Amino acid sequence: MAKPQQGTLEKIVSLAKRRGFIFQSSEIYGGLNGCWDYGPLGVELLNNVKSSWWRFMTYRDNIEGLDASILMHPRVWEASGHVENFTDPMIDCKQCKSRYRLDVLFESFNEKRQKKVAKAYAELLEGSAREEYDAKPREEQIEISGDALVNDSAVFEKINAADVLACPSCGSTGTFTLPRKFNLMFKTHVGPVEDASNVVFLRPETAQGIFVNFQNVFQATRQKVPFGIAQIGKAFRNEINTKNFLFRTREFEQMEMQFFVKPGTDDEWFERWREDRLQWFIDCGMKKEKLRLEPHPEDKLAHYAKAAVDIEYEFPFGWGEIEGIHNRTDFDLKRHEEYSGKSMEYYETETEEKFVPYVIETSAGASRSLMAFLVDAYEEEELEKETRTVMRFHPSLAPFKAAVLPLVNRDGMDEIGEKLHKDLQKSFKVFYDDSGSIGRRYRRQDEIGTPYCITIDSDTLEDQTVTIRNRDSMEQERIPLEKVKAYLAERIV
């Protein structure tokens, strides 16, 4: 068994491009940082991953599906806390390369230095504005100048140039870069006029689409708590840095489920979903030893979470999160109640109790999962005289389920092959290949992870049987032509 090692990711990226799994976005224009396109095989794989998730999550009584709009009312993101938490201005010290949040830096200054800032700010004011400012008490001046420093880059530039801002790390003054607002939400405008009144955001998580529809879904489906709402969709984050192929991208797809439970039962459900979600990856063929559960320490929890655990996969570059399970408490529903004025309460008839449900979130990255499946499936197998590259996808995820290969193009083998191909195509994604030696054709299929190859040979002409070759073992068995479809159906969910 070959183990992923240095260079493995490069090989996978190369194979992914060569065979049509993943292309770099806008490649002919030099690429767009952190964006990737799914090619013919990639989109099959992605659809299979999503469909497997969808079946696992929603083909049960207590989870409903949803597909909310990517653009939502801007107030949604105020309620969710994203507007507030996404606008930190960051600066770097050019001298020692330290990075700071500007607002935190200002707060960390001692009084003497804050007064210097206030004084430097005064110098920027003229006429009545200056008079007004000077008339204010010292404390208020510090506050006003601090706000201006943090929020107005022109003010920052001048004050920084005046050598009143010192780097806490190296003590240099005037060495800071201009503040950059690392607003992780992409912004755009609704309608033809671009101004502040019509700003909307591309959602940074799909979860909020579920929360704002909580009452709609609940009432439309006659569900009772506990129940869940599942959704698959694109989300966008303007990451500072993208990295590691599909792992950190600015546009990605999430597979999320929010499970609404009665307060007090949340810990129990959290445990349960943690186990169920881990099992899903294993059921999809991912190697157990490459998966682990990694709890978040309490001091690193997101603003909405009471508890969190990541499902991590061991990529060639190290362990990385492919799914997060969070106990979001009643934070989101309560906030939406507050911001929208609409009730998010649930009435439990059995106990005659009213409560806002707690939420257990399972949030998987479709793109990250796909990458993990790619890495997990990749293997270089040493044979006697060669190395075989094989993608050992679980049959349910494999882009092509089978390939039909006439051994030679004569005596009517190709006609039988084409007929079988057309027939199988009604039920499965299948590939037909009649060019090159049979060995070469097997290798092509191995490289894209096709689990079964069906070969038509001269015996087929005699007794209507074909051979089916297994991708992983390379062993063959002979079955009647008419049973091929059933054979595949049995093995491919």
Next chain:
RNA sequence: GCGGGUGUAACUCAGUUGGUAGAGUCACAGCCUUCCAAGCUGUUGGUCGCGAGUUCGAGUCUCGUCGCCCGCUCCA
């Protein structure tokens, strides 16, 4: 964002002190082939990431820029 590395055909790479680009693989068209790549013939495909500069002349030197990889930072 910082530092380091890197960018030549679809893929992997070569290209000598600057003189208008090569190989293998793949693909395609034939031939040959009765079960695990690399048999034969032929063909397509690159203004050497992009843009300036130096030079009589730049893939080869300089600067800028973009992408990718590694490390740091960041990851609400």
